[in-house]
Amino acid sequence: MDLTQVSSFKQKVYAACLEVPAGKVTTYKQLASHIGCGSSQAVGHALKVNPFAPEVPCHRVVKTDRTLGGFFGQSEGEEITRKRALLQDEGVGFDGDQRIREGFVFQYDGG
C-alpha cells in the first residue's frame, strides 16, 4: 500500500474510502464533498483506476439513489454481482437486486 504512486486527488479518494466501516456504504457525492471535490464522477474515475482494490474498499461506494452504480468499469454484469456479494458479506442489506437498504449508508459527519 503506497499511496504516493497515485495523484494526490486519488489519495484523498482512497483515504475517504478507508474511512467507511465494513457493513456500511457511502455515496460518490458524499465522498466527493468530503474531499472537497464538486464532481462525483471524478471520484468514480479514481475508484475505477483504484490499484489498491480490494485493500481500498471501493465497493463500499454507491450512487446517491443507493443503487450499486459500477464496479471495475462495469455498470452491469459479473463485477456488479460481485460488488453486491461483497457488501452483503459485510452485512449490508438490500431492498432490491441493486438497492442498498436505508440505514446502511455511512455519514462522514456522523462518526
Added chain:
DNA sequence: GACATGACCCGCG
C-alpha cells in the same frame, strides 16, 4: 492547451 470519455448528480416533463 484542446478534445473526448466516464463506477455521477440535478432539473424537467
Added chain:
DNA sequence: CCGCGGGCCATGT
C-alpha cells in the same frame, strides 16, 4: 418510473 439535456472534475490522447 423512464428518458433527455446540462453541469461538474479528473484522466488520457
